[in-house]
């Protein structure tokens with residue numbers, strides 16, 4: 344069986360209490376058999392990284408932790424920034440270039456390329472987001488998430504054949520090992536994507552916020 348990624352992007356959701364509750368419920372609900380080919384990653388907001396890293400240990404849940412962003416600067420006088428050096432104590436993955444960061448925070452390809460350098464400098468695995476097959480992918484990136492903007496949070500996922508074509512193109516053009524699909528993925532439609540040859544998993548927003556939905560989604564892949 345090929346390796347599959349199930350990455351939860353909580354975006355700007357959840358208090359500390361709500362995050363703790365998520366892991367308590369996930370631990371009670373989890374009926375996943377151990378599978379070394381399945382990588383599940385939870386990406387909470389920055390203030391919850393430490394708590395979530397503790398919870399997966401405490402609840403003995405075989406999930407990794409990821410950040411949703413990283414500074415393009417190293418440690419230093421950069422008020423409000425969170426550098427790879429700080430993130431690496433709690434997380435093994437980082438999402439870079441999400442369309443919401445590009446759109447609302449005006450992140451450019453140049454800035455994102457710097458972020459990738461920082462993430463790699465601190466040993467973080469990058470999940471690099473693009474919204475089309477034209478997206479530029481920085482060198483050294485091995486996991487790409489294809490997230491067409493029209494599919495994000497709208498309940499209108501991309502056509503699976505289109506997602507497959509983009510994933511195949513991104514692999515052929517850039518030599519990346521894994522391409523994930525993201526945009527309105529649910530338990531009902533996940534298999535339409537994960538069963539395709541060029542798609543290696545999913546990046547999930549809304550359907551990751553309730554543990555029951557997220558675990559059900561993994562089981563339906």
Ligand code: 13P
Nearest residue numbers: 352495496526527548549
């Ligand atoms: P939704 O699953 O809510 O559409 O969000 C997708 C996404 O942006 C994940 O990064």
